[in-house]
Amino acid sequence: MFEKVLIANRGEIAVRVIRALREANIRSVAVYSDADRASLAVQLADEAAHLGPAPASESYLVIEKILDAARRHHADAIHPGYGFLSENADFAEACETAGITFIGPPASAIRAMGSKTAARKVAIAAGAPVVPGTESALETFNDARKVAARLGYPVLLKAAAGGGGKGMRRVDREADLEAALRDASSEALRSFKNGEVYLEKLVLEPRHIEIQVLGDKHGHLIHLGERECSIQRRHQKVIEECPSSVMLAHPDLREQMGAAALKIARSAGYYNAGTMEFLVDRDRNFYFLEMNTRLQVEHPVTELATSLDLVQWQLKIAAGEPLTVRQDDVRWTGSAIECRIYAEDPDQQFMPSPGKIVRLREPSGPGVRLDSGVYEGWNVPMDYDPLLAKLAVWAPSRELATERMKRALREYVVGGIRTNCEFFKDVLDDEEFRAGRLTTAFLDGFFERRDARRSRLQPAADSSEPRESSSANPTEPRMSMSGPSDIETEAVAALVAALARKAETPASAKPEAARSKWTTDGRAAQLR
Numbered sequence: 001m002f003e004k005v006l007i008a009n010r011g012e013i014a015v016r017v018i019r020a021l022r023e024a025n026i027r028s029v030a031v032y033s034d035a036d037r038a039s040l041a042v043q044l045a046d047e048a049a050h051l052g053p054a055p056a057s058e059s060y061l062v063i064e065k066i067l068d069a070a071r072r073h074h075a076d077a078i079h080p081g082y083g084f085l086s087e088n089a090d091f092a093e094a095c096e097t098a099g100i101t102f103i104g105p106p107a108s109a110i111r112a113m114g115s116k117t118a119a120r121k122v123a124i125a126a127g128a129p130v131v132p133g134t135e136s137a138l139e140t141f142n143d144a145r146k147v148a149a150r151l152g153y154p155v156l157l158k159a160a161a162g163g164g165g166k167g168m169r170r171v172d173r174e175a176d177l178e179a180a181l182r183d184a185s186s187e188a189l190r191s192f193k194n195g196e197v198y199l200e201k202l203v204l205e206p207r208h209i210e211i212q213v214l215g216d217k218h219g220h221l222i223h224l225g226e227r228e229c230s231i232q233r234r235h236q237k238v239i240e241e242c243p244s245s246v247m248l249a250h251p252d253l254r255e256q257m258g259a260a261a262l263k264i265a266r267s268a269g270y271y272n273a274g275t276m277e278f279l280v281d282r283d284r285n286f287y288f289l290e291m292n293t294r295l296q297v298e299h300p301v302t303e304l305a306t307s308l309d310l311v312q313w314q315l316k317i318a319a320g321e322p323l324t325v326r327q328d329d330v331r332w333t334g335s336a337i338e339c340r341i342y343a344e345d346p347d348q349q350f351m352p353s354p355g356k357i358v359r360l361r362e363p364s365g366p367g368v369r370l371d372s373g374v375y376e377g378w379n380v381p382m383d384y385d386p387l388l389a390k391l392a393v394w395a396p397s398r399e400l401a402t403e404r405m406k407r408a409l410r411e412y413v414v415g416g417i418r419t420n421c422e423f424f425k426d427v428l429d430d431e432e433f434r435a436g437r438l439t440t441a442f443l444d445g446f447f448e449r450r451d452a453r454r455s456r457l458q459p460a461a462d463s464s465e466p467r468e469s470s471s472a473n474p475t476e477p478r479m480s481m482s483g484p485s486d487i488e489t490e491a492v493a494a495l496v497a498a499l500a501r502k503a504e505t506p507a508s509a510k511p512e513a514a515r516s517k518w519t520t521d522g523r524a525a526q527l528r
Helices: 011-023 040-044 063-072 089-097 107-114 116-125 141-151 174-192 245-249 251-267 299-306 310-318 398-411 421-429 442-461 484-504 511-525
Strands: 004-007 027-033 047-052 077-079 155-159 169-171 197-201 207-215 221-233 236-242 272-280 286-292 335-342 359-361 368-372 387-395 413-415
Touching: 004 011, 004 063, 011 027, 011 040, 011 310, 011 368, 011 387, 027 040, 027 063, 047 063, 063 089, 077 310, 089 107, 107 116, 116 197, 116 251, 116 286, 141 155, 141 174, 141 197, 155 174, 169 174, 174 197, 207 251, 207 286, 207 310, 221 245, 221 251, 221 299, 221 442, 236 299, 236 421, 245 251, 251 272, 251 286, 272 310, 299 310, 299 335, 299 368, 299 387, 335 398, 387 398, 398 421, 421 442
Parallel strands: 004 027, 004 077, 027 047
Antiparallel strands: 155 169, 155 197, 207 221, 207 272, 221 236, 236 335, 272 286, 335 387, 359 413, 368 387
């Protein structure tokens, strides 16, 4: 086993890996940019190395800086986390050349599956179903026009080299195709330094379900079942579940999708942790979408449902140990749900909300897990994806897990910035969510249902009866309204909080410019 591991990442995933290393009695090395000098990961790690300025392009994405830090601190392995360099075949190869173990798949497998068009070819060769579309990047607009006409509209343009909704455009008619192709290619080039775009038939309102695979260097591969990831905003997942409600009703579907995932992984020569993503249509036909050749953001729900520690297995497999878990040993018990806690405002089109966390109360109790990378007093930087933490719960059933998550969200208080906690409470109360009727278009209908419900309740809000007043910041705790003194107290507290936030912002600050920078620069380097 390794003696010292460097984590080439930041935020909550860096903290997650540091904790796993500590449990395995392995020393940890954190890396940090100027913006992350006081981060929780730096505080928890045994050692830390400075990379450079805040922009990821000058710190977390610079391969030579990461390798230099590993050499200076005598690390014998590097864990890439997710995002940044985690799916960069050149980085995995550079680690191998430097004599440093890359805790992940081989560079050859990353190359085979990292490009979506290349991955489609591998899946087709393995006999797995794929969404009808092109097997390679589009060369010209005329090529795109011919393929779209053959498939029939609507179609979807997608970046070949990345995800997270970047370089993705829905096209409903030929008249819009040329502009959409130009925009998708331009955005892909800015986000991934690769403007290649391919085209596929748009599967209307599918479920987005992924299969976790795990394999060792000795040819042993298993799958750990599915994660339901259908609830997304801007093509980014926000709530994940294990098991999927559709699998509970149709357990044979899990076996079929698991078998397809293993076929693809074997064809790619894959080992370590990875995820096959699929779309499932209304008739339960499934289609391979892409592979993520790394640990997923949402891995905690799989760990809670299977009682297997994926990060510990990543370490063991990278060190050459055999995977001792057989497919028949894998059991799924109860239900796990995860909410991604972001510094953002759902009522303002999920606009990021950087700033100082002036108060933090974290949830706990039976069946609650919080993978967090922040603390009270931490300034959430505007340079990266605004993920603060992952809140996951487990319970014997989906209904109980939903109630447990609602309880945990009520306990969760983040003061000074906006978060999406209130949004999650509304989602968990939605009748379609409760019934397990989920698709990638879930949020479109959800906002309509929520607004209609609020409109129905509006007359009650206009009555003369005393009511609870909204806090100046919806992430702040609400106070009881039993009398005039409470009203005055809340008003003063809201005023003080507002003044404190104003004092933290220089007079010359331009909020819109800051948001634009985060949107264009921060998210592109981070999560899918």
